[in-house]
Amino acid sequence: MGRMSDKEEQTMREMQDNLRADPFPLKTYTHIGKRGERRLDGYHKAGGRADYTMDVQLPGMLHLKFLNAPYPHAEIKHMDTTEAERLPGVRYILRYDHPELPPRASLGKVTGIYGDPPPLSRFAHFEGEPMGAAVAAETEAIAEEAVRRIKVEWEERPFNLDIMAAKDKNAPLSYPEMYPDSNYWNNGFFDVLTQGNVKKGFAAAGRTIEFEFNRRGHTWIGPERPCGVFRWKGDSPELWVKQQRPHLVKKNLSSWYGGVPMNKIKLHCLYQGASFGGWVQVPWNMGPLYCAGLVAKETGRPVKYAFSRREDFYGQSMDDGIYRFKVGFNSDGTILAVDCTTTFTNQIWPVFNPVNHLRENTRIPHLKGKIETVWINKGPAVPTRCEQLPASLSLTAIFSRVAAECGLDPVEVALKNDGVEGHDLDHVAVEKEKLGFPVIDSLAVCVQKGKAAMDWDAKWHPPGARRLPNGRMHGMGFTWTNEWDDSLGSSEMAIRIERNDGTATILSMGCDQGVDAENTYCRIAADELGLKLEDVHYNPQIDPGFFRMSPDSSTNLSVNGWAVRHAARILKQRILEAAVRPTAQTQRGSFRPAFPDCAPEDLDIADSVIFRKSDPSESVSMADFVQAAGQSGPITSTENAGFRWAFTEPLFAFSYHVQVGSYNPHNPRPHLTRQAHFLEIEVDTETGEIHIVKVVNVNDVGKAINPMSCEGQQYGGSVMGLSRGKFEEMIYDPVTGVMLNGNLIDYKIATTLDVDAPIDTILVESGMGYGPYGSVGIGEDIGTVMTGLVGPAVHNAIGVWIDDHPITPDKVLKALGKI
Amino acid sequence: METNAFACPHIRLTVNGKAYTREVRPNWTLYQLIHDHLGLTGAKQFCDRGACGSCTVIMDGKAVLSCMILAVECDGKTIETVEGIADAGHPLIDAYVRHHAMQCGYCTPGFVTTSKALLDNNPKPTAQEVKIALSGNLCRCGTYPQHTIAVLEVSQKLTTS
Numbered sequence: 016m017g018r019m020s021d022k023e024e025q026t027m028r029e030m031q032d033n034l035r036a037d038p039f040p041l042k043t044y045t046h047i048g049k050r051g052e053r054r055l056d057g058y059h060k061a062g063g064r065a066d067y068t069m070d071v072q073l074p075g076m077l078h079l080k081f082l083n084a085p086y087p088h089a090e091i092k093h094m095d096t097t098e099a100e101r102l103p104g105v106r107y108i109l110r111y112d113h114p115e116l117p118p119r120a121s122l123g124k125v126t127g128i129y130g131d132p133p134p135l136s137r138f139a140h141f142e143g144e145p146m147g148a149a150v151a152a153e154t155e156a157i158a159e160e161a162v163r164r165i166k167v168e169w170e171e172r173p174f175n176l177d178i179m180a181a182k183d184k185n186a187p188l189s190y191p192e193m194y195p196d197s198n199y200w201n202n203g204f205f206d207v208l209t210q211g212n213v214k215k216g217f218a219a220a221g222r223t224i225e226f227e228f229n230r231r232g233h234t235w236i237g238p239e240r241p242c243g244v245f246r247w248k249g250d251s252p253e254l255w256v257k258q259q260r261p262h263l264v265k266k267n268l269s270s271w272y273g274g275v276p277m278n279k280i281k282l283h284c285l286y287q288g289a290s291f292g293g294w295v296q297v298p299w300n301m302g303p304l305y306c307a308g309l310v311a312k313e314t315g316r317p318v319k320y321a322f323s324r325r326e327d328f329y330g331q332s333m334d335d336g337i338y339r340f341k342v343g344f345n346s347d348g349t350i351l352a353v354d355c356t357t358t359f360t361n362q363i364w365p366v367f368n369p370v371n372h373l374r375e376n377t378r379i380p381h382l383k384g385k386i387e388t389v390w391i392n393k394g395p396a397v398p399t400r401c402e403q404l405p406a407s408l409s410l411t412a413i414f415s416r417v418a419a420e421c422g423l424d425p426v427e428v429a430l431k432n433d434g435v436e437g438h439d440l441d442h443v444a445v446e447k448e449k450l451g452f453p454v455i456d457s458l459a460v461c462v463q464k465g466k467a468a469m470d471w472d473a474k475w476h477p478p479g480a481r482r483l484p485n486g487r488m489h490g491m492g493f494t495w496t497n498e499w500d501d502s503l504g505s506s507e508m509a510i511r512i513e514r515n516d517g518t519a520t521i522l523s524m525g526c527d528q529g530v531d532a533e534n535t536y537c538r539i540a541a542d543e544l545g546l547k548l549e550d551v552h553y554n555p556q557i558d559p560g561f562f563r564m565s566p567d568s569s570t571n572l573s574v575n576g577w578a579v580r581h582a583a584r585i586l587k588q589r590i591l592e593a594a595v596r597p598t599a600q601t602q603r604g605s606f607r608p609a610f611p612d613c614a615p616e617d618l619d620i621a622d623s624v625i626f627r628k629s630d631p632s633e634s635v636s637m638a639d640f641v642q643a644a645g646q647s648g649p650i651t652s653t654e655n656a657g658f659r660w661a662f663t664e665p666l667f668a669f670s671y672h673v674q675v676g677s678y679n680p681h682n683p684r685p686h687l688t689r690q691a692h693f694l695e696i697e698v699d700t701e702t703g704e705i706h707i708v709k710v711v712n713v714n715d716v717g718k719a720i721n722p723m724s725c726e727g728q729q730y731g732g733s734v735m736g737l738s739r740g741k742f743e744e745m746i747y748d749p750v751t752g753v754m755l756n757g758n759l760i761d762y763k764i765a766t767t768l769d770v771d772a773p774i775d776t777i778l779v780e781s782g783m784g785y786g787p788y789g790s791v792g793i794g795e796d797i798g799t800v801m802t803g804l805v806g807p808a809v810h811n812a813i814g815v816w817i818d819d820h821p822i823t824p825d826k827v828l829k830a831l832g833k834i
Numbered sequence: 835m836e837t838n839a840f841a842c843p844h845i846r847l848t849v850n851g852k853a854y855t856r857e858v859r860p861n862w863t864l865y866q867l868i869h870d871h872l873g874l875t876g877a878k879q880f881c882d883r884g885a886c887g888s889c890t891v892i893m894d895g896k897a898v899l900s901c902m903i904l905a906v907e908c909d910g911k912t913i914e915t916v917e918g919i920a921d922a923g924h925p926l927i928d929a930y931v932r933h934h935a936m937q938c939g940y941c942t943p944g945f946v947t948t949s950k951a952l953l954d955n956n957p958k959p960t961a962q963e964v965k966i967a968l969s970g971n972l973c974r975c976g977t978y979p980q981h982t983i984a985v986l987e988v989s990q991k992l993t994t995s
Binding site: 051053054056057058059060061062063064065066067069070072156235236237238239286287288289291323324325527528529530531723724726727730731732733734735738758759760764765766767768770771774798 | 861869870874875876877878879880881882883885886888915916917919920921926927930931932934935936937938939940941942943946965966968969970971972973974975976977978979980981982
C-alpha cells in the first residue's frame with residue numbers, strides 16, 4: 016500500500032513521457048469521447064442544489080465589510096470608529112493599526128513582483144480599495160452602515176490613471192510604499208523575448224508597417240463575488256473559500272497568525288461561481304481572508320467576508336495597455352520580422368510576452384518582444400481568461416494587418432507562415448516523426464473544416480467592399496494560434512475502491528469552475544479501471560491531502576489526466592493481483608482467492624465485473640469482490656469452510672505528475688496542435704453597431720475526452736470573447752480617479768441577444784497534445800483568442816482600422832468620419 | 835441598514851407548495867427571505883441591482899427578481915423556486931443537464947425559473963421569444979446557445995405529450 020513500488024514508478028515515468036506521442040493509449044474507449052454522458056454537477060446546478068461559498072451560513076456567523084478608499088491615492092492620517100462601534104449589531108472593528116496585523120504577510124502566489132503587502136493597509140493605491148478598517152456585524156447591512164460611520168482624516172496624494180503620463184519621470188509616484196523610486200517596475204524592464212535578429216529581418220523585408228493599438232481595462236465578472244468563511248475550533252481553522260487554487264490557501268494560511276500546522280487546517284472548496292483568472296491568488300483577495308480569520312479569532316465566531324459587486328470591479332485584465340508594432344514582410348504575405356513593445360500596468364503576475372505565439376506557432380525568423388510595466392492608481396492586473404491575451408491579440412493584429420496590406424486572404428497568410436520557433440512545416444514534420452506523432456498539418460485541417468463551415472471562400476472579400484441590401488457593411492475576420500495548455504505544474508490524484516459496493520472514488524482537491532472536469536477524470540478512471548461510469552465518482556470539494564492542478568478551466572487536463580490515468584492503472588493491477596491472492600490472512604490461515612489457479616494477467620475488468628479472459632463466464636462483480644468492511648461472521652469462525660473469500664485488502668492507489676510542459680518559454684517540444692476561428696459580422700454605418708452573424712470555432716484538442724465540455728468552451732468562449740471585444744471597459748473619471756461604471760448595468764456584458772448568431776463548434780483530434788491519449792486542454796483558449804477578432808472583422812467591413820479596443824459604436828462612427 | 839426600530843410584520847406565503855408564516859424585517863428582500871431564512875439557496879445574487887436575473891423566482895405565475903422585491907410585499911403570494919421546479923420533476927432540469935446549459939452554474943437557477951415561467955405563459959415560444967425572455971439573465975460562462983436548445987426541446991415535449 017502507500018508508496019508505489021519501484022516498478023510502478025518506473026512504469027509511471029515511461030507512461031508520462033509526454034514529450035512524445037502517447038505510447039500506451041487504450042485499445043478501445045468506452046466513456047472517453049462519448050457524447051451524452053452524465054454531468055456530475057448537472058442536477059445540483061440546474062436544480063438549485065449546488066452549494067457555493069456565498070451560500071454558506073453558520074450559526075453565529077458575523078459578516079465582514081471593508082472600508083473602501085474614496086480616493087485613488089491617499090493615506091489615512093487619523094481614524095475614529097466611535098460612531099461605528101455604537102451601532103447595534105456591530106461586534107468588532109479591525110483597524111489597520113491592530114497590533115496583531117503584521118506589516119507584511121504571505122498573501123498570494125507570486126511574491127517577487129508585488130511583494131508581500133500588509134493584510135489591511137493604511138495606504139490606498141486605487142479608489143475603492145478595501146483597506147483601513149473592516150467591520151464585523153450581525154448582518155451585512157449593519158456592517159455596511161457601520162463602515163459608513165467610520166470617520167477618516169485622509170491625506171490625498173497625487174495620482175496617475177494614464178499609462179503614458181505615469182511613465183514621465185516627473186509624474187507623481189503611484190505606489191511609493193512598494194516602489195519609491197519610479198512608477199516603472201524594475202526600471203522599465205519586465206521581459207524581453209528575442210529570436211533571430213530583427214534588424215536583419217527588416218533589411219530583408221520588402222515592406223514594413225508600423226502601428227499601435229490600445230486595449231482598455233476590462234474585468235472578469237465572476238458571478239459569485241470574492242468571498243470566504245472562516246472559523247476556529249480551538250487552534251484549528253476551518254475555511255470555505257472561493258479559490259481557484261485551494262492548496263495556495265493552505266500554504267499561505269500555514270504562515271499566518273504565528274503559524275498554523277497544515278494538518279490542522281480544514282478546507283472546503285465548494286462549487287465556484289466562476290473566476291476567469293488569477294485574482295484569487297493575489298493580496299487584494301487574500302488580505303480580506305486574512306482579516307476574516309483574525310476577526311474570527313478575536314470574536315470567537317465564524318466570519319464571512321464577501322466583496323460587493325463594485326469591489327469586485329477594481330481588478331483588471333493584464334492585457335490592458337498600449338501595443339506598438341513594426342512588422343517586416345513581403346508582398347506574398349511572408350512575414351520576416353516583428354518588433355513589438357508593450358506597456359502594461361499593475362502586473363501582479365508576469366504577463367506573457369506579446370510575441371510569444373509568433374515564436375511558438377510561426378516560421379517568422381526574427382522576433383523581438385519587449386514589455387515594460389508601470390504602476391498607476393487602478394486595481395491589480397492579473398490573468399483574466401487568460402495571460403495569453405496579449406500574445407493572442409498581437410498575433411491576430413499582425414496577421415490581419417499584413418493580409419490587408421498585401422490584399423491577401425488572411426487564411427492564406429496564416430498557412431504561409433505556420434511553423435514552430437522560426438522553422439517551417441518541413442522541419443516540424445521531421446520533429447513529429449521523431450516524437451512518434453502522425454504527420455498531420457493541424458492548421459491546414461482546422462482551416463479546411465472552418466472554411467467549409469463558414470463558406471469562407473464565398474463570403475470573404477477585400478476590406479470595405481461589400482454593402483448588404485439592408486445597408487450594413489459586411490465583414491469577415493479570421494485568426495488562429497496554437498492550442499495551448501497550462502501544463503507547468505504538478506498534480507496528485509488518488510483512487511480508492513469503496514467497500515460494500517466496489518465503486519471507485521477519486522481523491523484530490525481542486526476547484527469546480529464548471530468545465531465538467533470531474534466527469535472528464537471519471538471517464539479516464541472508468542475506462543482505465545474497466546468500471547461503469549456511474550461507479551466512479553469525484554468530489555473535489557473536500558481535502559483528502561492530495562491536490563490536483565487547478566483551475567481546470569486553465570487547460571490543466573494535460574497534467575491531471577496523466578496523474579489519474581496512472582493511478583487507475585496501478586489500482587487495476589492491484590485489484591487483479593488481489594483477485595488471485597489468498598484473502599483475509601488471519602492467525603489461523605486464509606481464505607482461498609477469488610480466482611484460484613490464476614495469474615493477474617489472466618483476468619480483466621469490464622462493466623465493473625472481474626472476469627477470466629479465457630472464460631468470461633467465470634466472473635465476480637466488484638461489489639462482491641470487495642465485501643463490506645468490519646463485518647463479522649465467517650472471517651472469525653469458519654475459515655476455509657467453503658467460503659471463497661471473505662475480506663479483500665483495501666484497494667487504493669495514487670499517482671502524480673510533474674510537468675514542465677508547454678507553459679514554459681523554453682518548450683521541451685514544439686506546439687503541434689492549432690486552433691482557427693472565423694467571424695462574420697454586419698456593421699450598421701448609421702449607428703455604428705456591430706452585429707454578429709456567424710461564428711465558427713475549430714480546435715485541435717488532440718483527443719476529445721469530454722466532447723460536450725470542449726464545445727462548451729468553444730461557444731462559451733466565443734460569447735465572452737466577443738463581449739470583451741465589443742463592449743467591455745471600466746471607465747474612470749480622470750479628475751477624481753473614481754470608477755464610474757462598477758456595476759452590471761453600466762458595465763455591459765453580452766446577453767442572449769448580443770451574440771444572437773449560430774456558433775459552429777468543430778473539434779479536430781490529431782493526437783498531438785501533451786496530455787494522455789494525445790489530448791490537450793481547451794479551457795482558456797477561445798475566450799482569449801476571440802477577444803481580438805472583432806477588430807479585423809470591422810476593418811474588413813468598413814475598410815478602416817480601429818486601434819482602440821473595445822470597439823464600441825462611437826468608435827465605429829468616428830472611424831467612418833460621422834462624429 | 836438593519837435595526838430593531840421598526841415593527842416586523844408577519845407574512846403568509848406559499849413557497850413550492852408549502853405554506854409559511856414568517857416574521858420579516860421591513861428591509862428584507864424576497865431574496866433574503868428565501869435564500870437566507872428559508873434555506874432555499876438556489877436563487878443567487880450575481881449583481882446587486884436587478885441586472886442579472888440570477889435571483890429569479892416565479893411569483894403568482896410571473897418571473898420576478900427576488901432581490902428587487904421586499905419580503906413584506908409578498909404576503910399572500912405564491913412563490914415557486916428552482917428547487918420546487920426540480921422536485922416536481924419538470925423536464926427543464928433534465929434538458930438543461932443533457933445540453934450542458936450550465937458551466938459554473940451560478941446563474942443556472944435563474945435561467946431555469948425564467949424558462950419555466952416562459953413556458954407556463956407561452957407553451958410554444960419561438961427561438962427568438964426564448965432569447966428575448968432570457969435576455970435579462972446574464973451568464974458569464976457564455977452558455978446562451980444551449981438554453982434556447984433546451985427550452986425549445988422541452989416546449990416540444992410538453993406540447994406534444
